Amino acid sequence: MDILKKVPVREQDAKVRAKNFEEVCLGYNLEEAMEEAKRCLNCKNAKCIKGCPVSIDIPAFIQEVAAGNIEEAAKIIAESSCLPAVCGRVCPQESQCEGVCIRGIKGEPVSIGKLERFVADWSREHNIVPEKPEKTNGIKVAVIGSGPSGLACAGDLAKKGYEVTIFEALHEAGGVLVYGIPEFRLPKETVVKTEIDNVIKLGVKIETNVIIGKSITIDELFEEGFKAVFIGSGAGLPKFMGIPGENANGVFSANEYLTRNNLMKAFETDSDTPIYRGKKVAVVGGGNVAMDAARTALRLGAEVHIVYRRSQDELPARVEEVHHAIQEGVIFDLLTNPVEILVSEDGWVKGMKCVKMGLGEPDASGRRRPMEIPGSEFEMELDAVIMSLGTSPNPLISSTTEGLEVNKWKCIVADEEFGKTSKEGVFAGGDAVTGAATVILAMGAGRAGAKGIDEYLSKK
Amino acid sequence: MYKITKAEMLADKIFLMDVEAPRVAKNCEPGQFIIVKAGEKGERIPLTICDYDREAGTITIVFQTVGASTEKMASLKAGDYFDDFVGPLGLPSEFIHEDIEELKKKKILFVAGGVGTAPVYPQVKWMHEHGIDVDVIVGAKTKDMLILEEEMKAVAGNLYVTTDDGSYARKGMVTEVIKDLVNNQGKTYDVCVAIGPLIMMKFVALLTKELNIPTVVSLNPIMVDGTGMCGACRVTVGSEVKFACVDGPEFDGHLVNFDEAMKRQQTYKTAEGRAMLKAVEGDTHHGGCGNCGGDE
Ligand SMILES: Cc1cc2nc3c(=O)[nH]c(=O)nc-3n(C[C@H](O)[C@H](O)[C@H](O)COP(=O)(O)OP(=O)(O)OC[C@H]3O[C@@H](n4cnc5c(N)ncnc54)[C@H](O)[C@@H]3O)c2cc1C
Ligand SMILES: Cc1cc2nc3c(=O)[nH]c(=O)nc-3n(C[C@H](O)[C@H](O)[C@H](O)COP(=O)(O)OP(=O)(O)OC[C@H]3O[C@@H](n4cnc5c(N)ncnc54)[C@H](O)[C@@H]3O)c2cc1C
Ligand code: SF4
Ligand code: SF4
Ligand code: FES
Ligand SMILES: [Mg+2]
Numbered sequence: 043m044d045i046l047k048k049v050p051v052r053e054q055d056a057k058v059r060a061k062n063f064e065e066v067c068l069g070y071n072l073e074e075a076m077e078e079a080k081r082c083l084n085c086k087n088a089k090c091i092k093g094c095p096v097s098i099d100i101p102a103f104i105q106e107v108a109a110g111n112i113e114e115a116a117k118i119i120a121e122s123s124c125l126p127a128v129c130g131r132v133c134p135q136e137s138q139c140e141g142v143c144i145r146g147i148k149g150e151p152v153s154i155g156k157l158e159r160f161v162a163d164w165s166r167e168h169n170i171v172p173e174k175p176e177k178t179n180g181i182k183v184a185v186i187g188s189g190p191s192g193l194a195c196a197g198d199l200a201k202k203g204y205e206v207t208i209f210e211a212l213h214e215a216g217g218v219l220v221y222g223i224p225e226f227r228l229p230k231e232t233v234v235k236t237e238i239d240n241v242i243k244l245g246v247k248i249e250t251n252v253i254i255g256k257s258i259t260i261d262e263l264f265e266e267g268f269k270a271v272f273i274g275s276g277a278g279l280p281k282f283m284g285i286p287g288e289n290a291n292g293v294f295s296a297n298e299y300l301t302r303n304n305l306m307k308a309f310e311t312d313s314d315t316p317i318y319r320g321k322k323v324a325v326v327g328g329g330n331v332a333m334d335a336a337r338t339a340l341r342l343g344a345e346v347h348i349v350y351r352r353s354q355d356e357l358p359a360r361v362e363e364v365h366h367a368i369q370e371g372v373i374f375d376l377l378t379n380p381v382e383i384l385v386s387e388d389g390w391v392k393g394m395k396c397v398k399m400g401l402g403e404p405d406a407s408g409r410r411r412p413m414e415i416p417g418s419e420f421e422m423e424l425d426a427v428i429m430s431l432g433t434s435p436n437p438l439i440s441s442t443t444e445g446l447e448v449n450k451w452k453c454i455v456a457d458e459e460f461g462k463t464s465k466e467g468v469f470a471g472g473d474a475v476t477g478a479a480t481v482i483l484a485m486g487a488g489r490a491g492a493k494g495i496d497e498y499l500s501k502k
Numbered sequence: 503m504y505k506i507t508k509a510e511m512l513a514d515k516i517f518l519m520d521v522e523a524p525r526v527a528k529n530c531e532p533g534q535f536i537i538v539k540a541g542e543k544g545e546r547i548p549l550t551i552c553d554y555d556r557e558a559g560t561i562t563i564v565f566q567t568v569g570a571s572t573e574k575m576a577s578l579k580a581g582d583y584f585d586d587f588v589g590p591l592g593l594p595s596e597f598i599h600e601d602i603e604e605l606k607k608k609k610i611l612f613v614a615g616g617v618g619t620a621p622v623y624p625q626v627k628w629m630h631e632h633g634i635d636v637d638v639i640v641g642a643k644t645k646d647m648l649i650l651e652e653e654m655k656a657v658a659g660n661l662y663v664t665t666d667d668g669s670y671a672r673k674g675m676v677t678e679v680i681k682d683l684v685n686n687q688g689k690t691y692d693v694c695v696a697i698g699p700l701i702m703m704k705f706v707a708l709l710t711k712e713l714n715i716p717t718v719v720s721l722n723p724i725m726v727d728g729t730g731m732c733g734a735c736r737v738t739v740g741s742e743v744k745f746a747c748v749d750g751p752e753f754d755g756h757l758v759n760f761d762e763a764m765k766r767q768q769t770y771k772t773a774e775g776r777a778m779l780k781a782v783e784g785d786t787h788h789g790g791c792g793n794c795g796g797d798e
Contacts, residue, residue, distance in 0.1 A: 312543050
């Protein structure tokens with residue numbers, strides 16, 4: 043074995059998986075995990091911990107894995123994270139924990155994410171469940187949203203003895219983990235549901251079908267006896283380009299397309315919810331969401347083009363996802379920008395007019411600015427377009443809560459350390475505060491909020 | 503789970519249900535809607551709130567069976583449960599924010615088409631409860647498709663019923679009644695609220711524009727979440743793109759791009775499904791909920 047390289051992880055063959063919704067990555071078995079764990083140098087001043095937004099004691103859990111003590115490893119991870127099976131799968135490890143791993147200087151970093159995932163999966167398979175706190179302190183706290191930030195906040199507060207109720211607008215808990223990220227990256231029944239159940243086992247109640255700001259307002263929550271509120275409502279409002287033809291039939295936001303497929307299970311034949319299975323589909327955008335939409339459309343039988351205005355180096359999506367998408371047959375039309383959706387007489391998409399782009403000087407983000415190449419217009423023939431241009435926080439809560447400060451992007455203003463907002467007793471974190479970010483950052487913000495709420499309520 | 507406390511058939515293919523949903527009942531207002539889901543693999547179906555009982559904690563819905571999901575809902579009985587029931591969604595009708603005295607001075611016309619009578623009812627009832635008499639036109643394809651006539655009579659100032667085939671009351675489309683009231687009976691209106699199939703709302707809006715009557719319509723595009731998350735419900739109003747679930751469902755009828763809305767409603771209808779629906783819907787077409795997109 044080459045100590046400079048990660049123990050390879052088994053994956054479903056690209057040709058096979060391009061036609062199903064089962065998980066792409068099969069994960070390590072015990073033997074492989076132990077072998078990979080032995081690559082960790084157990085560094086004294088472990089850089090990897092600083093690379094992890096929730097500071098998991100990475101060397102400690104990996105040493106337990108190396109010794110075959112998986113239950114111990116699970117306990118160490120649980121001190122910092124309530125969603126290890128999720129994060130082990132979807133964290134952008136290359137830019138976080140693994141990005142700073144010492145092993146990575148002269149070879150490949152330790153496969154921290156895959157090890158974390160292994161520990162979490164093993165715990166699930168061996169029915170290791172978190173212990174419920176002995177008694178509650180009777181203080182009620184409301185958490186809005188059941189995405190990673192809300193779950194993390196609720197879990198931490200429950201462990202401290204609070205009586206926590208999560209209010210979720212949709213009919214199922216999980217936030218983006220259930221409606222956005224597809225089954226083939228993050229299995230819902232086994233992985234997501236189990237981790238949510240673990241939060242419930244801590245004593246957290248989840249009330250679905252409640253939209254804060256509509257079914258009940260934050261002020262009314264206080265009237266119902268909640269002493270503090272955490273807002274983890276995410277950034278779910280999709281953006282469109284504002285180009286002609288965008289309201290044609292067959293133009294979807296990635297959110298709509300993914301929600302139909304993931305939350306509503308439209309890919310299964312017994313689902314009542316329809317989805318449009320295009321023949322030739324363009325996905326506009328280059329982030330994780332675009333990759334997910336593209337790979338979903340591919341699995342539903344389409345020829346899929348990612349249309350992105352910069353080059354491959356600037357793709358904001360995770361390297362692994364881009365790599366998987368290419369393997370599966372997604373076509374990348376880079377340095378290409380749509381200017382108009384072409385619409386047939388009956389109102390359906392028939393194509394897209396695009397221009398070619400060149401890269402100029404770096405802009406404020408440090409990335410080279412894309413510029414239209416004059417006269418480079420061309421048309422693509424298509425029957426569906428999926429817009430994946432990012433999302434922003436939904437103003438539903440901020441517009442119905444007096445005294446809650448938001449910035450010009452409608453993000454809720456909250457401090458990083460404790461999630462404190464401008465309104466007394468109200469804390470916030472995750473995408474609702476930062477704009478669309480990552481699962482682990484949202485989880486970290488949820489934990490910060492729990493800390494803030496605990497401090498606030500202990501002083502009262 | 504949300505218990506169905508009452509389920510009855512109002513007319514062929516049109517059903518009324520009372521559903522226990524205390525949180526919705528507590529905060530809802532006229533003009534808003536709910537989303538209901540039957541069964542684990544069910545579709546999320548948006549329906550206008552037709553009535554509410556804050557004390558009993560129940561919401562009344564009225565729906566027409568037009569496809570698989572509404573058929574499935576129709577098979578449920580009192581005592582059965584919906585898996586999910588969420589709301590109130592959308593913005594309340596604008597008039598509830600208006601000064602009552604100002605409102606009392608206005609002459610208001612409500613125009614309901616088919617199952618659209620259901621969403622018009624709570625608005626007229628609200629007016630009645632606030633001491634405001636309004637004129638109401640209810641149109642149905644045929645006598646058997648007419649719903650909520652007695653209920654409406656109890657709360658409307660003047661009620662004008664019309665059937666397309668003349669099998670009951672007046673004969674002709676709702677637009678004929680508007681013309682008659684304004685042109686022959688000397689009526690004037692400051693505002694018109696029209697709810698029904700898109701095609702009906704389109705023609706009412708065209709007429710009221712001519713007659714210079716500001717008009718509010720309630721749109722029913724395809725929806726998924728109903729919270730502003732998916733954009734499936736986008737509609738063009740004036741020069742702006744709006745999400746009907748959070749910015750509406752009520753909009754200025756003179757600004758709505760109805761032709762686009764009608765096309766968008768067809769998104770999930772295959773040619774085959776369309777043909778089938780036409781056959782199945784037959785004469786219930788005009789009495790529709792607005793989803794058929796009208797005559798093509
Ligand atoms: C398709 C897709 C792929 C992604 N891939 C990755 C990835 O690979 N790795 C990664 O780290 N991150 C990824 N992300 C980003 C990541 O999922 C988010 O940053 C993260 O989920 C944010 O968590 P959150 O708790 O702040 O909000 P969310 O997960 O958005 O959860 C918010 C919840 O609040 C609910 N809610 C909203 N408003 C209300 C209200 N008024 N009342 C009640 N409930 C409400 C929503 O329904 C939702 O369930 C991806 C995102 C998407 C969309
Ligand atoms: C805000 C709003 C209020 C509504 N109020 C009522 C009401 O009070 N009574 C009533 O009978 N109907 C109402 N509708 C329409 C009702 O939601 C549709 O009839 C129902 O979704 C059709 O579902 P189906 O599976 O039975 O039929 P399908 O065969 O799936 O669809 C039949 C037709 O309805 C359209 N449609 C499908 N899914 C949706 C959806 N999720 N949202 C909107 N249209 C859809 C289809 O494009 C098609 O034209 C309302 C719709 C909206 C958006
Ligand atoms: S939670 Fe994410 S960043 Fe932290 S160790 Fe796990 S994979 Fe790395
Ligand atoms: S930096 Fe890498 S090698 Fe060092 S402790 Fe962390 S995972 Fe192990
Ligand atoms: S229904 Fe999804 S945004 Fe309106
Ligand atoms: Mg349907």
